[in-house]
Amino acid sequence: MSHASQKPEPPRAPLAAARAHTAELLRLPNVTGVGVAYKVVAGRRTETVGVTVNVSRKEPPTHLSRLQRVPDELTVNGETVRTDVVETAMPRFCAGPVDFAEYRPVPGGCMIESMVPMLGTVAGVFYDRQWPYDAVLLTNNHVLCDPDRLFELPPDTRVLQPWAGGVFPAEFIGRSRRIVPFYRAPLGSENAFECTVDAGIVALDPPVRPQFSVLEIPGKHPFVVLPPSLGERVLRRGITTRLQSGTVEAIGVTQQMQSATGKIVLLGVGNTLFQIRSDPGDPAAQEGDSGSIVLDSTATRGLVGATDFALGGRTWAYDMLTVMAVLDIDTACKGSKRDLIRRMALTHPETTASLKSFVDMHTEKFERFSAEYLTPRREGTLAGTLGTLLEGASGQAIAEAQLTDEDFAGLLTRTIGPWLVRPTAFDMLEYRLPDDFAPNLRAAFTRLSDLRPEAVDTHWWDDAFRDVGGRSMREVLDRRVQAPAAPATDRVGPYAWSSSGTVASVSQQI
Structure with a gap:
């Protein structure tokens, strides 16, 4: 929507x-x-x-x-x-205790602990834009690094979930892979360090799997990312304050803060922060909430990094678009497309020289193809309907199932994999669909509807994909179809969002 x-x-x-x-x-x-x-x-x-x-x-x-x-x-x-x-009030980092529960698969909003040791919150699951292009957990740099060495990862990069509480052996779920380093302030500055964004990613160890959802915020995840706007109502989920709402009070912020060791640090250089004012009587972010994701009714907006700890106080978060650009990560939907091509590439004879180059080439080609042909603006056609679905709940369900369910991932790869790796966009349009294309696609989405029945509507599929065997993809995408209706209201946990972006309890909705 x-x-x-x-x-x-x-x-x-x-x-x-x-x-x-x-x-x-x-x-x-x-x-x-x-x-x-x-x-x-x-x-x-x-x-x-x-x-x-x-x-x-x-x-x-x-x-x-x-x-x-x-x-x-x-x-x-x-x-x-x-x-x-x-x-x-001068803000501080909000790393520290409280939701120590174990979560498998690992979702956004849960606790992680580095070996520094430091506790924080997982914002959500993203995809690394760097090789090996896998799913990673996003959090803050200062959750993963020594407070006095925020410019480098510690020697021991292991990450735990849940909290070990000082008792070992504990379960290690992965390792810190990359941070956006803080850098020393120029000579003469009162700041000890400065940063553009406070962010880092964790690569998961097999067989630990991530989950594309945020605790207490079902159906919302960083599939769509937009910049924050003044006056917007937002939600965040941290391990200490759990689910909290507030209002974006300021954008384009650069802000000094005091670290746990008393040093002054300049955050958001380049004006990458925004301020969230908590509702009266509700807490700003607290210790342990560092790394929380900030969402509104339509998109992800930011990554929590600092707080003044006050009731009705302020929480500072980094613009998520900037976080993604600087840290070099993708949303789950974009990353899952690259992952699908990677799966296909593993069995493709052309990839013997360079798997990475093969995946990069076909991912870039597929992005251009999607922008031109699989777009909602082609309303009334199968191409337009598919474009709309891929941007909504069905696209989110596809991304999640592809990562968490091998049956669905295998069926989808077998069905559309050969089409994805055609040499050019022209070849993709002229690709002749095999006779088993429709049955295989139906099998894949039957599996998806078993996993996520609320996100998949396939009643129109039989007509749309009837007799496609032997036809070109160009001809099939131009077919006229009746698109499924979109839901009228987005619901987020105990909240309901109106089209104006305001939030109220569901019980107050008429």
């Missing part, structure tokens, strides 16, 4: 002003962070979006020289943007 038309335009001038003036503002007394938010006057939010300057303590203007004061306005590209000074 698409909500793209309802999304507000990002505040371009305030974001540009924040990026342009962050460094100079952070040099002013008491300033700890810079971002973009609605301006607050007399305790009430206005509709004016400006540059918010977080300070550890507000000082009367008479106590500061003119050069020490935050200017009332900032100028960028010929435009003037208002500022707002907000007293904000």
